[in-house]
Amino acid sequence: MNLASAPKQLPAQAPGQDARPTRPLQDALGAIVGPSPSLCALRARLPMLARSNCSVLITGETGTGKDCVARALHELGERRSGPMVSINCAALPDTLLDSELFGYERGAFTGAHAAYPGKISLASGGTLFLDEIGDMPLHAQAKLLRVIETREVFPIGAMRSRHVDVRIVAATHCALEQAVRSGAFRADLFYRLNVARVELLPLRQRPEDVAALFEHFAGQLKDGAGPVRVTPSAMALMQQHDWPGNARELRNLVEAAGLVFDGRPLEPAELPLSRMTQPGGDESSRVIAALERCDWNRTRAAEMLQWSRMTLYRKMKQFHIAPAPVHGARAP
Numbered sequence: 001m002n003l004a005s006a007p008k009q010l011p012a013q014a015p016g017q018d019a020r021p022t023r024p025l026q027d028a029l030g031a032i033v034g035p036s037p038s039l040c041a042l043r044a045r046l047p048m049l050a051r052s053n054c055s056v057l058i059t060g061e062t063g064t065g066k067d068c069v070a071r072a073l074h075e076l077g078e079r080r081s082g083p084m085v086s087i088n089c090a091a092l093p094d095t096l097l098d099s100e101l102f103g104y105e106r107g108a109f110t111g112a113h114a115a116y117p118g119k120i121s122l123a124s125g126g127t128l129f130l131d132e133i134g135d136m137p138l139h140a141q142a143k144l145l146r147v148i149e150t151r152e153v154f155p156i157g158a159m160r161s162r163h164v165d166v167r168i169v170a171a172t173h174c175a176l177e178q179a180v181r182s183g184a185f186r187a188d189l190f191y192r193l194n195v196a197r198v199e200l201l202p203l204r205q206r207p208e209d210v211a212a213l214f215e216h217f218a219g220q221l222k223d224g225a226g227p228v229r230v231t232p233s234a235m236a237l238m239q240q241h242d243w244p245g246n247a248r249e250l251r252n253l254v255e256a257a258g259l260v261f262d263g264r265p266l267e268p269a270e271l272p273l274s275r276m277t278q279p280g281g282d283e284s285s286r287v288i289a290a291l292e293r294c295d296w297n298r299t300r301a302a303e304m305l306q307w308s309r310m311t312l313y314r315k316m317k318q319f320h321i322a323p324a325p326v327h328g329a330r331a332p
């Protein structure tokens, strides 16, 4: 099957035209693949959003492309020659998040053998991408709010604050409004971050993007693994799949398909669509089943579920699943 490619959303470059202004635009927008109306609208809106310096909050399920959008915002804006510094707020324990974000002076605490400027200062002149902002502990939220309001950062153990010039882009998979209502997220910080909002739909709500994404990921396969092709019925099956891991799950599927592809378009039965990610079945059982099949190795279980490790940790926390069963008994 010849898969439909994404429509040409970008204006063609006239011969002799200076390539400099359009190249970053083409690259950054071209990295967000998919002909669905929601992605077309996003690509039309991003250049304007990137030109402003306002904070942007990107929301969407895991694997929907929040990181891609944050990168495009940086690359399309005037700060593109500056750094883009990312931090995953869910990946660090509370104490480390503080020092990673705000930095510290030499000797500020045991083990601080040298001063560290912190991610916020390191992003000065560029963009600070705060991934999984919904998992930021309340005390760090208060400090971040102060940084946004004063544009000053106070490293741990420092005598004086330092000026910083950063654009903040934050992302979350969770409903921050609900977290604000429950008191888990500060309302004042929410309003500071939510100046502009980008909402990414789950892939199951934009099945028209599946073919274009499939072709995009197939084109990225290393030599010898492609070009993977599928029959029309296999594509139809993929368009009906619920994709709990969204584009990341599709990318993993294409990589797995590349390993079994022998030049013949793949039939539906040959698609490595994991039963773990088939529609139906409750999610906590799927998580436990994957962990059991991988001897409770969370890295392998995350791969099997086609989730990032952070997503698996989050789901385990959500469903109260302990890291390993005690005496073979399942955690509640």
Ligand SMILES: Nc1ncnc2c1ncn2[C@@H]1O[C@H](COP(=O)(O)OP(=O)(O)OP(=O)(O)O)[C@@H](O)[C@H]1O
Pocket (backbone or CB within 6 Å): 031, 032, 033, 034, 060, 061, 062, 063, 064, 065, 066, 067, 068, 069, 131, 173, 213, 216, 247, 248, 251, 308, 311
């Ligand atoms: N529209 C898209 N076009 C091209 N690639 C995409 C698109 N959406 C997602 N991807 C790719 O899918 C993978 C997952 O995307 P990304 O990391 O941006 O998702 P995310 O929403 O930030 O996930 P998480 O919440 O788990 O961090 C990446 O390889 C990314 O490049």
